[in-house]
Amino acid sequence: xxxxxxxxALGVAFASGISLYATVxxxxxxxxxxxxxxxPAPLDVVSAPAVIALALALxxxxxxxxxxxxxxxxxxxVHTFIRPPAAAAMALxxxxxxxxPLFVAAGLLGGTAGLAAHATKLGARVALDASPARVSNAxxxxxxxxxxxxxxxxxxxxxxxxxxVASLVLVSVLWLVRRRWxxxxxxxxxxx
Numbered sequence: 427x428x429x430x431x432x433x434x435a436l437g438v439a440f441a442s443g444i445s446l447y448a449t450v451x452x453x454x455x456x457x458x459x460x461x462x463x464x465x466p467a468p469l470d471v472v473s474a475p476a477v478i479a480l481a482l483a484l485x486x487x488x489x490x491x492x493x494x495x496x497x498x499x500x501x502x503x504v505h506t507f508i509r510p511p512a513a514a515a516m517a518l519x520x521x522x523x524x525x526x527p528l529f530v531a532a533g534l535l536g537g538t539a540g541l542a543a544h545a546t547k548l549g550a551r552v553a554l555d556a557s558p559a560r561v562s563n564a565x566x567x568x569x570x571x572x573x574x575x576x577x578x579x580x581x582x583x584x585x586x587x588x589x590x591v592a593s594l595v596l597v598s599v600l601w602l603v604r605r606r607w608x609x610x611x612x613x614x615x616x617x618x
Contacts, residue, residue, distance in 0.1 A: 428528050433589045435520035437581030438469075439536030440592045442513040443543030446505075447488055448580070449516070449573055451481035452578045462582045468519035477539045489571075493563050495555045502548040513540020546599050553606040 450472050464470065464601040471477055473519035513586035517536020521529050547570065554566060555573040573595060581588040 430585050431521050431524045433585035434581050435532035435536050436518040437577050437589050438514040438520050439539040440515040440543045441578040442475050442516045443509050443540030444570050446482050446509050446512045447484035448574045449578045451485050452575055454478035456579050461579055466522040468565045474561050475513055489567055492567055498551045499555045503552045503559045509544040510537055510541040548605045553603050
């Protein structure tokens with residue numbers, strides 16, 4: 427049970443690190459539609475209609491803002507101060523009924539997972555914006571929302587497997603971002 431609770435906490439933190447607003451909206455809708463069972467007491471507030479409406483509005487605003495190169499990077503840079511602490515809070519809410527050491531571990535590791543997911547997303551957005559061969563921000567948005575939806579909704583029914591898949595996605599995106607940055611440096615390197 428502690429491993430399942432920790433995996434759920436880390437999964438919701440990972441999704442929040444990518445898009446806090448979409449995570450809250452999807453969890454709320456998931457509870458309302460019966461896709462997600464009852465959430466732990468601190469997180470059950472996400473199923474309130476006003477919270478869902480606000481989270482959906484912010485998700486749409488984020489989606490539209492991040493369609494514009496440059497604005498996408500700026501949006502994600504500002505969210506460096508929002509997503510990781512919120513991811514830690516979401517992880518704490520998910521582990522609310524666990525033991526005190528599990529609760530503390532969920533908060534610490536949840537903040538770290540949220541920061542890792544956010545930093546990877548920020549690096550990818552900056553690489554997309556700097557790339558001479560433009561990749562559509564709309565495609566990036568779609569990939570991010572699909573990842574958030576899968577993780578935020580499946581982590582409650584298959585926590586360990588979902589966290590494993592999320593970790594593989596994170597490592598793969600990190601590898602791709604690193605390759606993209608190398609290509610960008612090569613493209614802008616002047617011959618000597």
